[in-house]
Amino acid sequence: xAGVTQTPKFRVLKTGQSMTLLCAQDMNxxxxxxxxxxxxxxxxxxxxxxxxxxxxxxxxxxxxNVSRLKKQNFLLGLESAAPSQTSVYFCASRMAGGxxxxxxxxxxxxxx
Amino acid sequence: SQQGEEDPQALSIQEGENATMxxxxxxxxxxxxxxxxxxxxxxxxxxxIRSNEREKxxxxxxxxxxxxxxxxxxLITASRAADTASYFCATAGGNAGGTSYGKLxxxxxxxxxxxx
Numbered sequence: 152x153a154g155v156t157q158t159p160k161f162r163v164l165k166t167g168q169s170m171t172l173l174c175a176q177d178m179n180x181x182x183x184x185x186x187x188x189x190x191x192x193x194x195x196x197x198x199x200x201x202x203x204x205x206x207x208x209x210x211x212x213x214x215x216n217v218s219r220l221k222k223q224n225f226l227l228g229l230e231s232a233a234p235s236q237t238s239v240y241f242c243a244s245r246m247a248g249g250x251x252x253x254x255x256x257x258x259x260x261x262x263x
Numbered sequence: 264s265q266q267g268e269e270d271p272q273a274l275s276i277q278e279g280e281n282a283t284m285x286x287x288x289x290x291x292x293x294x295x296x297x298x299x300x301x302x303x304x305x306x307x308x309x310x311x312i313r314s315n316e317r318e319k320x321x322x323x324x325x326x327x328x329x330x331x332x333x334x335x336x337x338l339i340t341a342s343r344a345a346d347t348a349s350y351f352c353a354t355a356g357g358n359a360g361g362t363s364y365g366k367l368x369x370x371x372x373x374x375x376x377x378x379x
Contacts, residue, residue, distance in 0.1 A: 192371065193371040199366060
């Protein structure tokens with residue numbers, strides 16, 4: 152049981168480049184989330200999804216897009232990367248009902 | 264904006280001692296959760312306490328919740344060097360209609376160091 156898998160684990164981008172972060176979960180969870188973690192800021196919600204084909208904005212959605220074409224996958228896209236998007240990105244998922252999240256191991260992104 | 268605020272920001276103790284971390288929040292909640300994060304790793308769910316619960320135990324962990332004071336505490340008893348990590352509280356909104364979809368708002372965390 153792999154849980155939540157994030158790829159890639161590390162990436163360096165130049166300003167203006169685009170990329171997609173992939174999150175895959177094998178637990179048949181309904182809800183999926185993308186967070187970013189910055190020093191001294193805790194985790195902030197970027198986008199989330201409550202089911203296949205649905206997405207919604209979180210606290211800091213600007214500069215990001217997401218898609219959930221399949222229940223098990225939640226993609227986070229950066230169309231034109233900026234240095235302010237340098238961060239560690241975490242994907243998480245959970246079942247319906249009040250349960251805890253299962254987190255991936257994170258993607259460390261540096262934009263130069 | 265951060266909903267949960269942890270206190271202290273950093274805590275250093277000796278192995279065998281108890282560690283207490285506190286969390287305060289601002290708005291009504293459905294539940295409050297605690298997570299642990301080891302350096303360079305993802306967060307691991309420790310325990311969830313619902314708004315109608317006052318105390319919960321899991322192994323060496325004890326969590327209390329005081330909704331009147333909008334605060335929670337995490338107690339780790341008989342700490343071990345392996346407990347060294349950052350600990351985060353996170354709150355799930357109290358939206359009665361359920362449209363909060365369990366979105367968690369995290370605090371900035373407490374860095375716990377347990378010395379052997």
